[in-house]
Amino acid sequence: MALVEADSSLRSSAERPGGEEGASRVRSVRGAPFSRGGVGRRARRPGGTDPVSGAVFPHRLLPFVLMLPELAVVGIFFLWPSAEGVLESVRESNAFGLGSRFAGLANFRAALSGGYLQALEVTVVFTVITTVASMGLGLLIAVQVEQVGRFKGFYRTLFVWSYAVPGAVAGSIWLFLFEPHVGPGARFLGALGLHWNFALSGTQAFALICAMTVWQQTAYDFVFFSAGLQAVPQDVVEAATVDGAGALRRFWRIVFPLLGPTTLFVVVMDVLAALFGSFAVIDVISQGGPGGSTTTLVYALYRDGFQNGDVGLAGAETVLLFIIAGVLLAVQFRVINRRVHYR
Amino acid sequence: MISVDRSDRPGVFLASAEGSSKDTGRFRRGSASSLVRHLGLVLLAAVFALPLYLCAVVATHSASDLLRGVPLLPGGQIWSNLSTLVKGIPDTPKLFSMLVNSAVMAIGVTVLKLALSIPAAYAVSFFRFPGRMVMFALIFVTLMMPIEVRFFPTYAVTANLGLLNTQTGLILPLVASATAVFLLRQFFRSFPLELADAARLDGVGPMRFLVAIVLPLARPVLAALAVLEFIYGWNQYLWPLLVASSLKRATVVIGVKGLIGAAQSFAVPQWDLVMLLALVALIPPVLVVVAMQRWFVRGLMSGIS
Secondary structure (H helix, E strand, O other): OHHHHHHHHHHHHHOOOOHHHHHHHHHHOOOOHHHOOHHHHHOOOOOOOOOOOOOOEOOOHHHHHHHHHHHHHHHHHHHHHHHHHHHHHOEEEOOOOOOEEEOOOHHHHHHOOOHHHHHHHHHHHHHHHHHHHHHHHHHHHHHHHHHOOOOHHHHHHHHHHHHHOOHHHHHHHHHHHOOOOOOHHHHHHHHOOOOOOOOOOHHHHHHHHHHHHHHHHHHHHHHHHHHHHHOOOHHHHHHHHHOOOOHHHHHHHHHHHHOHHHHHHHHHHHHHHHHHOOHHHHHHHOOOOOOOOOOOHHHHHHHHHHHOOOHHHHHHHHHHHHHHHHHHHHHHHHHHHHHHHOO | OOOOOHHHOOOOOOHHHHOOOOOOOOOOOOHHHHHHHHHHHHHHHHHHHHHHHHHHHHHOOOHHHHHHOOOOOOOOOHHHHHHHHHHOOOOOOOHHHHHHHHHHHHHHHHHHHHHHHHHHHHHHHHEOOOOHHHHHHHHHHHHHOOHHHHHHHHHHHHHHOOOOOOHHHHHHHHHOOOHHHHHHHHHHOOOOHHHHHHHHHOOOOHHHHHHHHHHHHOHHHHHHHHHHHHHHHHHOOHHHHHHOOOHHHOOHHHHHHHHHHHHHOOOOOOHHHHHHHHHHHHHHHHHHHHHOHHHHHHHHHOOOO
């Protein structure tokens, strides 16, 4: 734990205003590197909003060389494919797959009709249910674990491991548990009088995938809420205690608002996990069925692109996913900025 | 700044309510309510562990045991099940080769990610050069575009490059994101500039500064990152499903899904084998998380702190 302490105090001492000032000074005094002093770096530049911390070394070529490998990989395996995706989205292959022609927004019109809208609905409902449920459970468990005096580390281990189980493997286990004929869960539900067969019932398949996702995602949310709770300043809470605020009141009026940035972050991460991380589970358990009841946007893209081989349609769906992800990116930027800059 | 030992700090905001209201509760907490809390947590933990427990129990039984009812206690079939898996089931990948493929992929992703991200994060954190912010933004945009968003065009590019069913094609597209650069940069921006100034005054060059001072101090962050990346690599499903379609290249996670199909074709579905392989596939990442829990949690946390 010593390392954590050293690191966190180091971190806080380095969270200083005027970092940007230091950076611009390096540039302005290049060639006279020793003339800049610690005092100058702490001066806040008027109107400076750039959160960039100070640069130290005046080299110009070296940073490019250092960046090059990362840029090359991102360029080839991220930017190039992204550009291709955008291009494909406005083109249409001919029947033999040999050539293609400009198709305008036809692919987008095709994407936004029929099954894709159902997939959008499934995705939104799935995202809302799993996010709310895992956040609620994660917060509840984190609050309880932070309260226990002893065995705290032991409890943390008990609640964190399920996040590490590969999604497809977790899906396989749950598939077996709720397999209609031999699965223990299915037998249990049968004994309760519920006719369980998720291969036939869209609602049941959807519920199964939600439950499994919550099982994994709760562990993740638990980690963040635990850390968030530890960062709540004790003196504020103690002051409220002295003032006679009850436990629940203290939690909802003081602790929960202080957890705000953590909560926002967890929301974004849960939404992302639900949007993009659910493919493995769905592919293992239900393959998007029955009747499209578990087909999310990502699964629809997989089906249209790889199973139906419609390149243009898949391109359009990729662009739509890009747009959704871009909106989330903007939200996350704001969340992270709040995290980093509230001082 | 008060530094806090996180491992045993008492919870403060609810604790005293059950005990006396005049202290913050570590010692005065009512033992009865504490017992209830322990019981509740243990019960919840058991519910979370139940799927894993049943998986492990089924892995020790024979497939026909399952027809008679749900086994709740371990059986004695684990070695014979294991030897069936090792010998291999027709049309499924060999166990040993799956494990090697998964290990290569997980370690490959981890090593490459670190090797690419450390210099890149160092460059954007400790240098100021033209186009720096453009590059930084470019990488940052990748943060929210996981492989699940871009897999379709990425598949086409990977195929065009002739990289299907190769380790390169399996690993590089997964590495093409900036999560690690982001995490490292979060650490580097908190780095005491005084150290860098002192080093520079002593005539220490940037590369030597990186190797001799920054990396040793960054060891906790690097460990956290390595744990995260290992799990990320090992747990991949969609990308290997598309790119590693040959039996020779299948990872163990893909193998579990494949075995489900194969197991259904038997007269008695071989769920025992599926559960055993699932257990084999989940043990490495779960062990890594439990053993390196501190680093894992730190890795997750460093994304926001």
